[in-house]
Amino acid sequence: MKNSAVRRFGILTSGGDCPGLNAAIRGVAKAASGRYGMEIVGINHGYRGLIEGDARLMTEADFSGILTRGGTILGTSREKPFRKDEKPAERSILQTQSAAGCVDAAADNASDASYGSSKPELIANTIADLQLDALVVLGGNGTNTTASLLYSAGIPVIGLPKTIDNDIWGTDVSFGFHSAVSIATEAIDRLHTTAHSHNRVMIIELMGHKAGWLALYAGVAGGGDIILLPEIPYDIASVAASLERRRAAGKEFSIVVVAEGALSVEEAALPKKERKKARAAMAWPSIGYRVAAEIQQCSGMETRVTVLGYLQRGGIPAAYDRVLATAFGTAAADLLQAGEFGRMVTKRADSIGSIALAEVADRTRTVPVDHYLIGTARRVDTCFGDD
Ligand code: F6P
Numbered sequence: 001m002k003n004s005a006v007r008r009f010g011i012l013t014s015g016g017d018c019p020g021l022n023a024a025i026r027g028v029a030k031a032a033s034g035r036y037g038m039e040i041v042g043i044n045h046g047y048r049g050l051i052e053g054d055a056r057l058m059t060e061a062d063f064s065g066i067l068t069r070g071g072t073i074l075g076t077s078r079e080k081p082f083r084k085d086e087k088p089a090e091r092s093i094l095q096t097q098s099a100a101g102c103v104d105a106a107a108d109n110a111s112d113a114s115y116g117s118s119k120p121e122l123i124a125n126t127i128a129d130l131q132l133d134a135l136v137v138l139g140g141n142g143t144n145t146t147a148s149l150l151y152s153a154g155i156p157v158i159g160l161p162k163t164i165d166n167d168i169w170g171t172d173v174s175f176g177f178h179s180a181v182s183i184a185t186e187a188i189d190r191l192h193t194t195a196h197s198h199n200r201v202m203i204i205e206l207m208g209h210k211a212g213w214l215a216l217y218a219g220v221a222g223g224g225d226i227i228l229l230p231e232i233p234y235d236i237a238s239v240a241a242s243l244e245r246r247r248a249a250g251k252e253f254s255i256v257v258v259a260e261g262a263l264s265v266e267e268a269a270l271p272k273k274e275r276k277k278a279r280a281a282m283a284w285p286s287i288g289y290r291v292a293a294e295i296q297q298c299s300g301m302e303t304r305v306t307v308l309g310y311l312q313r314g315g316i317p318a319a320y321d322r323v324l325a326t327a328f329g330t331a332a333a334d335l336l337q338a339g340e341f342g343r344m345v346t347k348r349a350d351s352i353g354s355i356a357l358a359e360v361a362d363r364t365r366t367v368p369v370d371h372y373l374i375g376t377a378r379r380v381d382t383c384f385g386d387d
Pocket of ligand 1: 140163208209
């Protein structure tokens with residue numbers, strides 16, 4: 001194997017956790033160490049570990065048996081090192097583990113940057129102290145935006161797209177998404193039986209941040225009668241009319257799938273700042289409860305709410321995500337070997353490729369209103385609250 005400029009790299013997981021992270025870590029590590037002889041330093045708790053120098057040399061044993069493990073063996077955080085309003089971090093004493101000495105060496109000559117150094121400076125110090133030739137980061141929009149900034153600052157970085165929201169620009173799919181779709185679909189299946197038994201309208205609120213991918217896919221897979229997405233602002237009168245039509249056809253129960261970022265037409269008409277304020281001030285804990293109250297008020301139908309929450313991020317990865325995460329991980333190892341930095345691994349159509357991190361940064365991939373699945377859903381009488 002030709003010699004790469006990368007002898008040792010750091011790997012971290014950042015942002016919301018999801019099933020598949022460990023499968024991706026395993027893919028990177030087995031390819032990078034097994035095929036390319038690289039050393040791997042695990043950085044704990046995302047970018048916070050990089051700022052604080054919380055890292056350890058990883059061994060073969062760290063990567064075996066983790067393909068099917070949920071969560072992340074490295075831990076994660078939502079640390080944003082370039083966020084302007086942050087105080088400079090204090091550098092914690094490097095927690096050294098018994099290792100081949102690289103981490104101990106780092107501890108010995110850990111730069112004495114402490115009070116007053118900016119977080120990006122502390123990151124650069126950690127990378128120097130740990131003698132890292134590159135960084136591999138697994139994360140969502142925020143993580144890959146930070147990765148792009150680090151690359152612009154001269155740090156060789158490679159990103160992998162991770163999130164249950166599936167809202168990362170440049171790739172058709174991120175790992176974690178299909179596991180969450182499976183979890184949400186199973187929950188919707190369960191709601192069907194109790195909705196039918198009680199002749200109720202069951203509202204299930206799903207994650208997805210500002211995108212509706214999770215609600216759309218799980219809504220179609222679970223046979224949701226009404227699906228409310230951030231991308232299609234809903235008119236509650238249209239929702240109520242759809243429920244009335246079902247009731248007139250003898251269907252006294254319905255399933256309403258609501259993305260956590262779904263908006264009413266009234267909200268969508270507000271300027272962004274006002275919309276945020278209105279949402280924060282609303283009298284319900286989350287959008288699912290508001291939609292339930294609006295339906296009860298409009299139609300008199302009995303409603304109940306399930307907010308699926310963090311169950312969508314827990315547990316073991318679905319088979320699809322194990323495969324995708326492994327493919328992404330090994331592709332990242334190839335980019336390390338080729339010295340192609342400043343890029344994020346992608347899946348487009350049926351091929352694994354990569355895109356410049358600068359193209360991904362600060363962008364979100366939302367559901368196009370002409371996405372084929374919206375047409376599919378409408379053809380099986382699903383209502384999106386807009387007709
Ligand atoms: O980005 C993944 C995600 O689960 C979103 O769907 C959700 O809005 C957010 O993270 C929750 O953030 P936290 O884990 O910080 O509560």
